Amino acid sequence: MAINWFKYSAPSSFYPLAGKMVPVFMTLAIVLTLGGLYWGFFQTPEVLSDQKQYYKIIYVHVSSAWMAMWLYVVMVAWAVLGLIFNTRVSYMMASATAVTGGIMTAISLWTGAFWGQTSWGTWWDWDPRMTTQLILLFLYIGYLALQSSIEDTRRSDRASAVLAMVGLAIVPVIYYSINCPNPNECASLHQESSLERVESNILIGMLVTTLGFWMYCFTVILMRVRNIILRRESHTSWVARLEEMQ
Amino acid sequence: MKEFFAMGGYGFYVWSSMGFALFLMLLEPIYLHMQHKSIVKHIQRQIRRESARSKENQS
Amino acid sequence: MTLSVKQLQCSRGDLCLFQDLSLELQAGQLLRLEGKNGSGKTTLLRTLCGLFMADEGEILWRGESIRKTPEVYYRELFYLGHQNALKLDLNPLENLQVLSRLVGQNVSEEVIEIALAKMGLAGYEDVPVRKLSQGQKRRVALSRLLINEAPLWVLDEPFVALDVAAVELLQSIIVQHVQDGGMVILTTHQAVPLPETKMQRLSLDRYV
């Protein structure tokens, strides 16, 4: 049973499919996110003494940070698919992903600042990972700015795809250059990531919340891509025949 | 309940950071839903305009 | 030496300009493209030059797709669009030298001067193009027709903004090129005095 992916590459068949998937992902998003947060807030034993209550910020901070980075890769993947197969839906998915990616980066920076204020006492202290998030936000903004400044959808899709690819190629170099600005005594690149030293219950809370964020991103991206499809295909006959339009 | 919100004195930080994030994540689907509705209305009007114009051409 | 186009389909944004358009052009033939404004004539010409990417279809030159071996195709193609492709700060001589060398032809100054003279620009060889009139600029651009050795010419509205003398001159150049076994694809409202056997017409209104 070879799944015919190309059947869904046409906007007319992708639109109803996305419509059916949105409620599914939305319920999953609500269940997982609230479940993760509930687990993190109530089920974790008071391992840390009372005054360390602020660690609960990391659930949202870490989940949104991971999503911010993952969505950039997903965006470039859709862009590359679009360039190779020249399917319009892939380009639409790329631009839909970009907006949510930008929002996730903004959330991660916002919660990161609060996290910084509570644990290090400063709202912003140029921590390598946070700085990379900031630059990732600039890349998202650059992508969206380029896309909105080109009227011709065909050119804006493909031009922003090229920009996204160039961005992805340079992001690791940026991360490396921020992580060890002085190559002579470059600190161990791999700072202890937030996973190792975290107590297992908190870890579970974090992973479940991240899964919830994944579902949330699918929901929002699919909703946005449906809007994009409608706007771009408003003159086509299959849109006129949609039952919503009667 | 009160100490739940106090969050060991860090209530302000925890809730404003989480609050804003979850609020934003709530806002986005609602905004998209409204956007969807307005696009549908726009297309319906467009269909009516075109069908009206095609009737004129025939008559 | 043939140019064949198979099931070509092009669209601008979401509007499909033409679909499954096929044509075959042999040596010594001229193809006139007709169609009302906005019917995609320029898009078709640019697609034939590889500047625009078609949604579907193939363009073969000497049996090879122009996507696979562009260097062979571009050595034998000459495209003249609405723009003159001239740098205003350079004089005609420098402009023509640069453009011919870019395509890999080594053209001596005398050949260029003869071509410019034939186009009625004798004496203007070292005047910066910025100082020339619109008609003269167009003549400098058209003088490239006399210099280049490409067998296939793609001309987009070549007769626009030309005075009567220039129109006749251009007509004779095109006719001469076709009779020498060259191939020309052009869009124009002007008549081109060629026998029907050497002429093909294609109206884009039929391919929407």
Place this chain on the structure above:
Amino acid sequence: MFKSFLTLLKRDLMLALRRKSDVFTVLFFFVIVISIFPLGVGFEADTLRKIAPGVVWVAALLASTLALERIFANDFADGTLEQMLMTPQPLSVLVFAKVIAHWLLTGLPLVLIAPLAGLQYHLSLPTIGTLMLVLLIGTPVLSMIGAIGAALTLGLRGGGVLISLLVLPLYIPVLVYGAGAISASMQGDVPLQAYYLLLSAFLLLALVFAPWATAAALRISVE
């Protein structure tokens, strides 16, 4: 292939010489930006020395983005760019020629004027040497990557600002190690080899990939 590379390079340099003002605007912008900082930050030698690497590099970044729009804009406007897309030579070779010409006209002058900035900021002679060498390796990378932005934003209104928005984040590695090398050379005994190697690695990567990406972007924009 090499002949058309030289033809285009010679043509661009000839064009620039006929219109000298364009060359100097970028240079003066660089000098002005550098000279303004002391007025804002104060004139003590040690503060100036401390901020010199960052100021010089940020000024170089801004000057380069300022000049990027002109690489393809004129050719796009008068139709020569289309002719370049239809040559037997690979487009990336022609793009490479144009970027080198752009660098010679905007990047190299920055390197030559850098000692002036060094003196303004009380830098010692060896540090000025490092400054020039690092700028020499770094500015071509700025032109190479910037050309991608210029090709993507071809013919867009408000293209100039958009280019810097797209391209400045991509300059960060060059900025970090460029400025880092200069401040390291000020501490005297610190080995600078690692900085030069990294910057040269960026240069090689840019030389290989940037023209190809710019060519792809041009084909999309000229369509």
